[in-house]
Amino acid sequence: MRFAVFSLILLFVAACESAPKPELPSSADITAETRRLMQREDVKGLALAVVTAGEVRDVMSFGYRNVERKEPLETDTIMYGASLTKAAFAYMVLQLVDEGLVDLDRPIADYLDRPIPDY
Incomplete structure (x- = not known):
């Protein structure tokens, strides 16, 4: 019985380790979805970062930091x-x-x- 339980545990661990890692959306897909959602929700400016496994993969900015003056939001814009x-x-x-x-x-x-x- 102990061997059977141990074997099941090993099988479970092996299955977990071999599970494929989920694919992250591409930068282009993230950009397209961000623009779509910003338009739908009338968001004037947005900055985002994609972090995976502790590493920054993408840093992006969209829209304006000041709509009236048409100043674009940049990735280094200081925001409240x-x-x-x-x-x-x-x-x-x-x-x-x-x-x-x-x-x-x-x-x-x-x-x-x-x-x-x-x-």
């Missing part, structure tokens, strides 16, 4: 991030939770060397 940092911070904290370094049920003050007002 609004509340984007909240999602980025939450993602980082959840990575620390996954690594076992942070417990969401533990008060933040427990992680500090001294009381919060002393900082």
Whole structure:
């Protein structure tokens, strides 16, 4: 029985490793779909990056940074991030939770060397 379970586990692992990796859309396909969606939603400017396996594959910009002055949005245009940092911070904290370094049920003050007002 133990051999059968072990064999099934090996078979499962082998199947997972040999599964084909999904193909990413081409840069041209991403550009076409981005332009289509921007037109549908009346988006005036948009910048995006495609990151795969930790590597930046594409950086693109579309539309205007200033519509009234017809100034194009460039890939190096500095943009106001609004509340984007909240999602980025939450993602980082959840990575620390996954690594076992942070417990969401533990008060933040427990992680500090001294009381919060002393900082």
